[in-house]
Amino acid sequence: AQTVTQSQPEMSVQEAETVTLSCTYDTSESDYYLFWYKQPPSRQMILVIRQEAYKQQNATENRFSVNFQKAAKSFSLKISDSQLGDAAMYFCACRANSKLTFGKGITLSVRP
């Protein structure tokens, strides 16, 4: 069975600053995928970024990038130039053996 751990329940960042959300995972599978999802208050969960475990290069999507440390089983999300619209709950997830497992999530607030 795989596990995903998000140990920080809440974080806060000043608008225009950079914030890093941490996530660790554990799986016995060699082929797996990692995701960060964003769930704004009362709104739909959307995919932020996706990383294939077999790729060494860190995924990047505009202001969002990951730091994938495979040996440490760490998958952190960096948000640059934070915007008010980035305020949401962020979930880290791991898909292995056809099963997607989520962490408990972290609530990110953005200070104007």
Added chain:
Amino acid sequence: ETGVTQTPRHLVMGMTNKKSLKCEQHLGHNAMYWYKQSAKKPLELMFVYNFKEQTENNSVPSRFSPECPNSSHLFLHLHTLQPEDSALYLCASSQDASGVRGTDTQYFGPGTRLTVL
């Protein structure tokens, strides 16, 4: 945000009621999922359908009954629920649930906020 739709968005029901949640995906996907999201807990996978066949039932009580008439529609029939079943129920879809590389990304609907009195 219109790729996966869910109705109703809010539902209040008594413990003796029977109701159904509906999910529809417009992405041409073949796999559909039901998740339960409770406060302070990770998302819990409930059911998986791949090409209309149920491939996973994650030890869900029988008071929850899924139905997948085709690859675009997924229902969750509810009866004799308990107050602890109150939660946000999320539907998701992906190209395929079999784990084939590149087909794994799941897209979520807005959810149905269910309250059981």
